[in-house]
Amino acid sequence: MEIVNCISTGYERLVSIFLKGKLVVCTVESYDKYLKEGCIDSSLIGVFKEPVNFRLKYAFINDKEFSNGFFQPIENSPSTILTGKVKFSENNEKVVISNDFLGELIIEFENSVCVKDNSLISIRGELQLEIQ
Incomplete structure (x- = not known):
């Protein structure tokens, strides 16, 4: 990267x-x-050769637009729409998903959500890079 x-x-x-x-x-x-x-x-x-992690902050379930994996609709903006499989839910506001483009990442929702493990969801939020 x-x-x-x-x-x-x-x-x-x-x-x-x-x-x-x-x-x-x-x-x-x-x-x-x-x-x-x-x-x-x-x-x-x-x-950067160090491990990096991605996180999607201020996220919400995106039931109006369904991206094919990963999409940034606004030029020069971290606003991101992505689709991923729920690996596990830490609580009602934070889940870990697997995305084909970014790999495994943490999703921090704006509000409490109820998602099932192994379900496919589409979400929108601000993409953040975490350098270890």
């Missing part, structure tokens, strides 16, 4: 990454240093 661009929004960074031949936009939280909004954070640009 390669981070090709990183712009600060304060403590959060909006990053563009190259993953499996596709440009993907997500956020990265960075509490170690505050950068003025709009500044480029060159410390995060480059190739």
Whole structure:
């Protein structure tokens, strides 16, 4: 995975990454240093070999649009629609799913939801990258 661009929004960074031949936009939280909004954070640009995790924050069940795996409908935005199989539910607001493009990721819902293990769901939220 390669981070090709990183712009600060304060403590959060909006990053563009190259993953499996596709440009993907997500956020990265960075509490170690505050950068003025709009500044480029060159410390995060480059190739990452460390383990990374993806998380979908502020998510909700997306019953109006059904994506074929992974889709970012707004250019230069971490807004993401994805489809995945529920691996297990930690509670009514957090589940772990498996997605063909991103692999296993945590979904944090805005409100309590009831989903069954092994069910296929479509969700929409903000994609976040977690660098270990």
